[in-house]
Amino acid sequence: MADEPEHPDSKLTRTKQEWAEQGKFLTGRSSGPEADRLPPGQHLVQNWPILDLGLRPDTTPATFKLRIDGAVDAPALWDFSQVMALKQTEAVSDIHCVTTWSRYDNRWSGVAITDLLDIVRPKSGAAFVVLHSDDGYTTNLTLADFAAPGAMLAHAWEGRPLAAEHGGPLRVVVPHLYFWKSAKWLKRIEFRTTGAPGFWEVRGYHNRGDPWNEERYSD
Ligand SMILES: Nc1nc2c(c(=O)[nH]1)N[C@H]1C(S)=C(S)[C@@H](COP(=O)(O)O)O[C@H]1N2
Ligand SMILES: [Mo]
Secondary structure (H helix, E strand, O other), X not given: OOOOOOOOOHHHHHHHHHHHHHOOOOOOXXXXXXXXXXXXXOEEXXXXXXXXXXXXXXXXXXXXXXXXXXXXXXXXXXXXXXXXXXXXXXXXXXXXXXXXXXXXXXXXXXXXXXXXXXHHOEOOOXXXXXXEEOOOOEEEEEHHHHOOOOOEEEEEEOOEEOOHHHOOOOEEEOOOOOHHHOOOOEEXXXXXXXXXXXXXXXXXXXXXXXXXXXXXXXX
């Protein structure tokens, strides 16, 4: 990890690594979304906590760039107005953070990942995605999870531009996985034929992160 940048909030990073080592918050229960809307070990909040490495990039719509590359037929480099010119979608979904808070009914506006995939056309061998952010954060997903219903590039929340502290101008939302998979301040989507673990995935957190199966930590 010598080549990882040192993040200012490394105390939080250390604490969360310790939780992964201890298996903190694990209940061992399992429940399906139909049986119970709140995944095991989670509690509901009404506010919207801010969680990140403590590095707040100063990206604005004017400076924003999104690069889409790797195993795709049509790589792209878009500015913010080009993202806004794509087909727009609204979707309501719940947030489940691995630190145990959940927040219901978040209304996101942006570009559905399925529509994005129609434009950039992943190559037949593409099966994984790594998301890269302006704060140096990365996280990884399978292409199937990235393309799941409700997954999107979000630039607005509850009808208003996404606040900078929540990842504006543009973040990813993948509602069926723990929220660490939903990269804030998105700058690059890398399509891959092989998996590559991201920031938390190399620090004891689960490669997939399904809250219904309490996939909090790697074994
Ligand atoms: N770029 C970036 N994205 C990130 C993070 C981060 O540190 N940097 N933290 C992740 C984690 S652990 C969570 S829980 C959510 C928090 O999003 P919020 O601050 O909008 O609640 O962002 C995720 N995406
Ligand atoms: Mo998180």
